[in-house]
Amino acid sequence: MRKILILGVLVLFLGGCYDYNELNDLAIVSGIGFDKEDDNFLVTLEIISTKKEGESSGATSTYSVSGSGKTVFEAVTNCGNLMDKVPYFDHVDIAIVSEEVAKNDFLEVAEYMIRNSKFRNEVILTVASGAKARDVISTTKKEKPVASSFIVDLLEHSNNSSSDGYYEPFTKTLNKMMSKGEDAVASVVGVDDKEIVLKGMAIFKDFRLATIIKNEEAATFNLLNNFNANTVLFSKECKDNKKTVLSIYEASVKIDVKENYTLIKGKLNARLNEDECGYNLRDTQAYIDLESIFKKVIENKMNEVINVLKQEESNALNIGKTYYDKYRKEYYNLWMRQDIKYDLDLKINKKGLIFEVE
Helix, strand or coil: CHHHHHHHHHHHHHHCCCCHHHHHCEEEEEEEEEEEECCEEEEEEEEECCCCCCCCCCCCCEEEEEEEECCHHHHHHHHHHCCCCEEECCCCCEEEEEHHHHHHCHHHHHHHHHHCCCCCCCCEEEEECCCCHHHHHCCCECCECCHHHHHHHHHHHHHHCCCCCCCCEHHHHHHHHHCCCCCCEEEEEEEECCEEEEEEEEEEECCEEEEEECHHHHHHHHHHCCCCCCCEEEEEECHHHCEEEEEEEEEEEEEEECCCEEEEEEEEEEEEEEECCCCCCCCHHHHHHHHHHHHHHHHHHHHHHHHHHHHHCCCCCCHHHHHHHHHCCCCCCHHHHCEEEEEEEEEEEECCEECCCC
8 A cells, every 4th residue: 555655656756846866866754763872862764765767676675774863853864964865754654663762752753743844644653662663664574675564554454353553643643642631542563573563552641651551452442442343352261271262343332421430331243263161152041141251351351451541540542531521521530530330232143143132
C-alpha cells in the first residue's frame, strides 16, 4: 500500500512540476525515530532509495541517516547536513520514539512534529521497547525492505491475529493528550531475532509514557475500546495444566458512566478454538456452562487493564470525558474511585449454531 502511494507521488512529480533530476534531489523519508543519547536527541531517518537515470532498476530498498543535537530541530537539521539530498517528509508513515524519550521528552518531539508543516497528519506514533528507535527503523530484510511500511502493515493486520496492534493519525493522538478526560495510547514495537515485532501497548498520561502493557492486555484494551476486536483470545485452565481457549470474533462494547459506578456493557460473539478440558461439545448445556465461565474470565481480564489505568491515573479509555459529556461535571478521575460493573452478553458459536439462554 505504501509503495503504491510512493509510486503515485513519483508519477505526479514526473508528469508535473518536477522533472526527473529535481526528483532525484529529494530524499523521500518513510519513517523517523527519536532516541536520547548522551543527553542529546538522536534522530534517525529511514529513506527510500531512488535510482538515477540510466541505473538498472531493482527491488525497493532503504538506507538510514542519524543526526544528534541538543534539540529535536537541531538533530533533524544535522541529519540533513549528512545527506546529499533534501529530506522530503510528506510520506512519513511511522514515528518511533524510544521508551526513554516517551517517558521524559515526548513533549518536545510532539511540538516539533505538529509545528513542522512538512509532516502529514496520518503519521502513526509507536514506542520502541527493548531496543532503540534507530535499531527498529533500521531492521530490514530483502522481503521486508521498508521497515516503516512493514510496521504499518503489522499494525493494520494484527486484528487477524491477536488484535494487540493500535494505530491512529498522530493529530488524533495529540488531541487526546491535550484534552481533559482523555489520554493517548500507542503500539509498542521491538526487535526479536532481527525481526520487528509488536510488544504491547504504551499507555500515556498527558505527554508522558505512564506504563507499557503486554500483548494480551493490549488485546483486551482494544476490546474495551472497540478497536479492531476481531480475534481476542481468552483461556481457562483446568486440571493437569490443560486449558480451553475462546476467541472473540465480533464485539460491541460500551462504557456507560453512572454517578456512583461505571458500567461496561457488551455483546460478544465467540468460538471455541481449543478444548483440552473434555467438555461435551455436543451438549447444549456445555455451551451454557462455558459462557458463564468465560464471562468471568473476560471480566477479570478487563479488570486487570482497568486497574492499570486507575493506578497510572490514565484516561486512555476516555471514561473521564464520557462522564463530563454526560453530567457536565469536571470529575475526570471520579471513575477511578468507583466500582466497575459488567453486563456482558457472551454467545459461543459452534458450527453455525448459537446457543442462547432465556
